[in-house]
Amino acid sequence: MTSANKLELLPAVDVRDGQAVRLVHGESGTETSYGSPLEAALAWQSAGAEWLHLVDLDAAFGTGDNRALIAEVTGAMDIKVELSGGIRDDASLEAALATGCTRVNLGTAALETPEWVAKVIASHGDKIAVGLDVRGTTLRGRGWTRDGGDLYETLERLNSEGCARYVVTDIAKDGTLQGPNLELLRNVCAATDRPVVASGGVSSLDDLRAIASLVPLGVEGSIVGKALYAKQFTLEEALEAVSS
Numbered sequence: 001m002t003s004a005n006k007l008e009l010l011p012a013v014d015v016r017d018g019q020a021v022r023l024v025h026g027e028s029g030t031e032t033s034y035g036s037p038l039e040a041a042l043a044w045q046s047a048g049a050e051w052l053h054l055v056d057l058d059a060a061f062g063t064g065d066n067r068a069l070i071a072e073v074t075g076a077m078d079i080k081v082e083l084s085g086g087i088r089d090d091a092s093l094e095a096a097l098a099t100g101c102t103r104v105n106l107g108t109a110a111l112e113t114p115e116w117v118a119k120v121i122a123s124h125g126d127k128i129a130v131g132l133d134v135r136g137t138t139l140r141g142r143g144w145t146r147d148g149g150d151l152y153e154t155l156e157r158l159n160s161e162g163c164a165r166y167v168v169t170d171i172a173k174d175g176t177l178q179g180p181n182l183e184l185l186r187n188v189c190a191a192t193d194r195p196v197v198a199s200g201g202v203s204s205l206d207d208l209r210a211i212a213s214l215v216p217l218g219v220e221g222s223i224v225g226k227a228l229y230a231k232q233f234t235l236e237e238a239l240e241a242v243s244s
């Protein structure tokens with residue numbers, strides 16, 4: 001297998017109130033704290049990560065933001081950074097891109113301001129990914145608290161607008177260590193020719209191998225969160241598991 005069809009791993013650092021946290025089902029109030037976001041990000045980088053998935057949860061929930069800290073963490077990284085959370089207008093997009101991140105991930109905006117999203121896809125291309133955060137086949141926005149339409153209708157629209165990449169999260173799996181939703185990933189891959197990044201539910205090296213088996217269908221990467229923080233496996237073991 002060449003590096004082009006090797007599954008990319010994106011360890012996650014989700015930031016709430018200045019701390020690295022993990023949530024269960026993305027629900028506010030379920031936080032487990034893991035300390036300094038910078039230390040967590042540097043630890044993943046030292047362990048061999050090529051990507052960091054960095055989320056401003058306060059911005060996603062509308063409870064403030066961690067913009068300065070997010071910029072500090074991104075600036076300290078030598079690896080690629082995908083930024084998420086609260087990127088919904090020109091000002092927040094400019095601030096995110098000014099951190100030097102590799103790409104941003106838009107969630108709520110893709111549901112609530114589709115014209116703006118079409119415009120920034122046209123102007124920023126590969127720097128824009130759309131996060132498809134779903135319960136069943138219903139998209140959720142505003143910190144995953146509000147319904148935002150049908151997954152496949154939205155996907156069709158975004159495909160036609162030239163969206164470069166999708167980050168697909170099964171909210172029912174996120175933070176639960178119950179295994180990824182492989183059926184959802186297969187279905188999304190069948191509905192787009194763009195690369196798909198999987199998110200939610202990874203609990204074991206076998207889960208990562210199962211996601212890696214979908215690379216030929218279009219899965220490009222997998223976000224790994226809770227499993228790393230809960231020490232189900234190390235990042236080094238995860239990278240080894242998907243290396244061939």
Ligand SMILES: O=C(O)c1ccccc1N[C@@H]1O[C@H](COP(=O)(O)O)[C@@H](O)[C@H]1O
Pocket residue numbers: 014023025026027055057059060061084085086087088105106107108109131132133141142143144174
């Ligand atoms: O990652 C989470 O656990 C999470 C939980 C609740 C809300 C958002 C979460 N994460 C990321 O935030 C973006 C959406 O942010 P926005 O809607 O654009 O403001 C989502 O795609 C996840 O990457």
